[in-house]
Amino acid sequence: MKEVKCECGHINPIGTVLCESCGNPIAAKEKNSSKLLDMRYDGSARRSQTYNKTIVDKVWNFFSSVKVGVWLIVITLLASSLGTIFPQERFIPPGASASTYYEEQYGSFGKLYYTLGFHDLYNSWWFLALVASIGISLVICSLDRVIPLYRALKNQGVIKKEGFMRRQRLFSETDKTLNQHTYEGIKKAMKQKRYRVREENGHILAEKGRFSRWGPYVNHIGLIIFLIGSMLRFVPGMYVDETLWVREGETAPIPGTDGQYFLKNNAFSI
Known part of the structure; x- marks a missing residue:
């Protein structure tokens, strides 16, 4: 797929909504629209919203969905709760046979519990598959959003087009001309409030709290490490x-x- 060239001359990845350099809308429908711009990734497109042709694309798009991730977690939690209704196989009296114990103690429901494999739930292949699916979903969801976010922050320019500014959630303008003293005063006030100030040709860009935009993905990394630790019990020699x-x-x-x-x-x- 071809890259997209903006009017300013900057080459943008396919699917980009706003130019990474000047912030000007690229797509024709965006240029003629007056609605607010999607600034979550400063206009950079996610892979799941761009590619949808091959099997790999379809698998990627499936696991990149937040709804799919939530449903996988809900199903895993429900399965885990079902595994606590009766004792797991390793907690039944020594010498007792699991194939007969559950039916003798809990009747037909106990027999169904054993037949469906809930007697050894946390070592079953399908429970492992659920845990692995959650891990895959977390990794793909994170990559699908981290890459455009990183690209947007890395290529963020100081100078923005007027059309870009007008389509922000908060926007104001004045016809007063700023003198050099006022200009320097604005920069000083921003720096005192711990803003990271950048300037270019009389334009100012001030930002702070950039790391907070990475917060969800830090949580994802923690969950992924937790799931890897849980799955190590299935590796021979790692869990006794x-x-x-x-x-x-x-x-x-x-x-x-x-x-x-x-x-x-x-x-x-x-």
Whole structure:
């Protein structure tokens, strides 16, 4: 797909709504419109809103949807809550067979619970698939929005077109001419309020709190790390969770040590 060239001469990525250099609307429908401009990414297009032809594009667009991510989380939470109705297989009495225990203790509902695999929910392949889908959704959602945001902040220009300014949510203008003293006073006042001030050919751009625009994606990184940690339990050798029952006075070999290590339960009374 071809890139888009603005009237100012700047080359913009395909799908860009506003020129990354001058902020002037590029698309014909945007030039003739009077509605407010979408300033979430300063006019930079997200990949999911631009490409929709190949299978990869369709998979990307599916997982980049916030609604899909929310539904995946809701389904996973519902499945997790169902896994707490009855004890998981590792918590049933030692020696009991899971295939018969749930039916004997909880009747037909217990049998259905076992048949659907809820007795070992957190180790089941489909629960792992749900967790992995949430992780994939978080990664794609973040990349789909982080890239245009980074591009918009990196290429943000100082000089903006009049049409761009008029289509902002807050806009005002005056016919007074600023002298050099007032101009310098404005810059000084902005800097005192900790604005990052940039100027070019008599134009001023002041901004602060830029890092706050990255806030949601910092949270996403934390969630992704959390999900990776949860999924490591399915990697052989990364997670060990076995139960060894030893009666008072007995000694039993520790599983997986080939009889080299033993655990003894010394009986005592107070």
